[in-house]
Amino acid sequence: MPHDSKPRWERRKDARPQELLAAALDLFVERGYAATRLDDVAARAGVSKGTLYLYFTNKEDLFKAVVRENVVPVIGEAESIIDGHEGSSPELLREIILGWWERIGNTKLSGITKLMMAESGNFPEVAQFYHDEVILRGNALIKRMLERGIKSGEFRQVDVEQANNVICAPMIMLMMWKHSFSTCRASNPISPEDYLESFIDLLLNGLLRDPSSAAN
Amino acid sequence: MPHDSKPRWERRKDARPQELLAAALDLFVERGYAATRLDDVAARAGVSKGTLYLYFTNKEDLFKAVVRENVVPVIGEAESIIDGHEGSSPELLREIILGWWERIGNTKLSGITKLMMAESGNFPEVAQFYHDEVILRGNALIKRMLERGIKSGEFRQVDVEQANNVICAPMIMLMMWKHSFSTCRASNPISPEDYLESFIDLLLNGLLRDPSSAAN
DNA sequence: TATATTACTGACTCAAAAGTAAGTTACTTG
DNA sequence: CAAGTAACTTACTTTTGAGTCAGTAATATA
Numbered sequence: 001m002p003h004d005s006k007p008r009w010e011r012r013k014d015a016r017p018q019e020l021l022a023a024a025l026d027l028f029v030e031r032g033y034a035a036t037r038l039d040d041v042a043a044r045a046g047v048s049k050g051t052l053y054l055y056f057t058n059k060e061d062l063f064k065a066v067v068r069e070n071v072v073p074v075i076g077e078a079e080s081i082i083d084g085h086e087g088s089s090p091e092l093l094r095e096i097i098l099g100w101w102e103r104i105g106n107t108k109l110s111g112i113t114k115l116m117m118a119e120s121g122n123f124p125e126v127a128q129f130y131h132d133e134v135i136l137r138g139n140a141l142i143k144r145m146l147e148r149g150i151k152s153g154e155f156r157q158v159d160v161e162q163a164n165n166v167i168c169a170p171m172i173m174l175m176m177w178k179h180s181f182s183t184c185r186a187s188n189p190i191s192p193e194d195y196l197e198s199f200i201d202l203l204l205n206g207l208l209r210d211p212s213s214a215a216n
Numbered sequence: 217m218p219h220d221s222k223p224r225w226e227r228r229k230d231a232r233p234q235e236l237l238a239a240a241l242d243l244f245v246e247r248g249y250a251a252t253r254l255d256d257v258a259a260r261a262g263v264s265k266g267t268l269y270l271y272f273t274n275k276e277d278l279f280k281a282v283v284r285e286n287v288v289p290v291i292g293e294a295e296s297i298i299d300g301h302e303g304s305s306p307e308l309l310r311e312i313i314l315g316w317w318e319r320i321g322n323t324k325l326s327g328i329t330k331l332m333m334a335e336s337g338n339f340p341e342v343a344q345f346y347h348d349e350v351i352l353r354g355n356a357l358i359k360r361m362l363e364r365g366i367k368s369g370e371f372r373q374v375d376v377e378q379a380n381n382v383i384c385a386p387m388i389m390l391m392m393w394k395h396s397f398s399t400c401r402a403s404n405p406i407s408p409e410d411y412l413e414s415f416i417d418l419l420l421n422g423l424l425r426d427p428s429s430a431a432n
Numbered sequence: 433t434a435t436a437t438t439a440c441t442g443a444c445t446c447a448a449a450a451g452t453a454a455g456t457t458a459c460t461t462g
Numbered sequence: 463c464a465a466g467t468a469a470c471t472t473a474c475t476t477t478t479g480a481g482t483c484a485g486t487a488a489t490a491t492a
Contacts, residue, residue, distance in 0.1 A: 011439050011488055034250060035338055037479065048441050053481070117396045118334030122251055124399055131400035156421075162414035165406060169389035169415075170382060176392070180336045184347035190381060198378035199385075202419060205372075227458055227469050253449065264471050269451070 009047075017055050017065075019045040025066050029111025029179075033063060033119045033126070064129055071112055074103050075137045082145055089149030094200060096145060100171060101196060110175035117176065139164055170199045225263075233271050233281075235261040241282050245327025245395075249279060249335045249342070280345055287328055290319050291353045298361055305365030310416060312361060316387060317412060326391035333392065355380055386415045 023044035027036045038059060042049045056062040081099065085092045104110055116134075120127035142164045149155035177190050239260035243252045254275060258265045272278040297315065301308045320326055332350075336343035358380045365371035393406050 007488060009440065009488080013439065016439090031338060032335075038481085039479070049480090050442070050482085051440055054439075059480075114334075117392050118330075119248075120396045120400075121398070122247060127397055128400055131397050135397065135400075158418070159410070159414055162407075162410055163418070165389075165411050166386060166415050166418055170385040172392075173381075173385035173389055176333050176388075180333045181343055181347050181351065182337070183340055184336075184344055184351075194375070194378055195381050198375055199382050202374070202379070202382055223458060225458080225470060229469065232469090254451085255449070265450090266452085266472075267470055270469075275450080 016045070016047065016051065020047070020052055020055060020062070021066055021069050024062050025070060025108065025112075028063065028066060028115055029108045032115050033059075033123060038062075060123070060126055063126060067112060067130060067133065070109055071104075072133055074109070075134065075141070077103070078141055079137075082141060082148075089145070089152060089154040090204060092145055093149070093203075096142075097167075097171065097196060097200060101174075101192065105171065105175055105178075105192065110178050113172060113175045114179040117172065139168070142167055167203070170195075232261070232263065232267065236263070236268055236271060236278070237282055237285050240278050241286060241324065241328075244279065244282060244331055245324045248331050249275075249339060254278075276339070276342055279342060283328060283346060283349065286325055287320075288349055290325070291350060291357070293319070294357055295353075298357060298364075305361070305368060305370040306420060308361055309365070309419075312358070313383075313387065313412060313416060317390075317408065321387065321391055321394075321408065326394050329388060329391045330395040333388065355384070358383055383419070386411075 020041065024036070024041045027041050027044065030036075036059075038052055039049050041062070042052045045052070052062070056065060078096065078099065081095065082092065085095070104113070116127070116130045120130070143160050146155065146158070146160050146163055146167075150157055150160070174190075174192055174195060177185075178192075236257065240252070240257045243257050243260065246252075252275075254268055255265050257278070258268045261268070268278070272281065294312065294315065297311065298308065301311070320329070332343070332346050336346070359376050362371065362374070362376050362379055362383075366373055366376070390406075390408055390411060393401075394408075
């Protein structure tokens, strides 16, 4: 008769959601949204699929919880940095870009960005949620930073909407690259740090040797 | 007895592959690789799924054929443009970027790029194929153009490898944006032309009002 | 220790889609 | 025009995964 020390499972109502969220984050990042199996999420969290459904109503609900838990808070922190900054605008731009790299780009959270870019088309409701909670707020943040630099005369009077896109594009791409063709690029990997330095350099100084000769 | 004019179907051995490829391109672009149903591809081409399997051994084979038919040839054309160019390097850069936009970015082919960025991780063999046939050749092309401008003294002596990434990132992002969150952005769409102008402007001139004051 | 409660399990249903192959029909050829 | 062939269809098998629920076992309580 099994009368031994350890029970076959434990009741841990409080810990389950966090454990399931952690497992879900890992698998969503590894495989994407559609390809993540809830059976696997449950297994990685050390429970059965039935338990997962006790805490989350379905896959979509689980995913939204992952985003709310992990991504949304970082936006708030970035807003604080911009509002509290006292130095120059080029400095702030550097700080925001490199800070983003530390907190998102260089962590598994970059996989969530990539996932959303990849699968938003097939999951409209998830896309709408992410767009409202993350993208709109993130863009507003960058634009505020640019306007600050333009107002102070440190930046040229560029189109803020477009400059926002020009700045976001390489950052998003860096995240995409981290999660695309990684095996193919194994011999010739992209160095994010070098890339970001090149990008900031080009962004601030341009490509031309003699800017006064610019055709446009 | 059905003895009428039209047969229930026709034998059209020669036309089928092209029709299936066209249908497959549409659906791969609309839904991505994993989410595209071969039943639907066949239906859109006006045949049954069994017929599709007469001409392509499986989904992967079909997809590779779509890429070879549509994407690979464009790379070759771009190589010719670079080799034949006589004008200035900034002009060539403009021509390559805008030409790419005409032939890939602004067509449904952009959906293939997006698909590969999105799903390469889940389909390693397809990824390897695309990496070898498209990405490596595309990168070589950009780098050749940059070296031309550096050698002639028109461009600063930037790191060519990184500058390639800095240039490709916004172009790829523009394609991603076309196929991500399109419904969410309906009210505030990204204008590719404006974006490209802003990007080329920033790329050539930089963001700083007074470049001599650059902190780096 | 006995009983009640509830966190958790695991086997189930249902649906979708890749791939298969036997059978059918259009067309060809002698 | 009759018989052969090959292009095409349709119904099938197999697999996979989301979501459900009746039952089980850990724990709280008295």
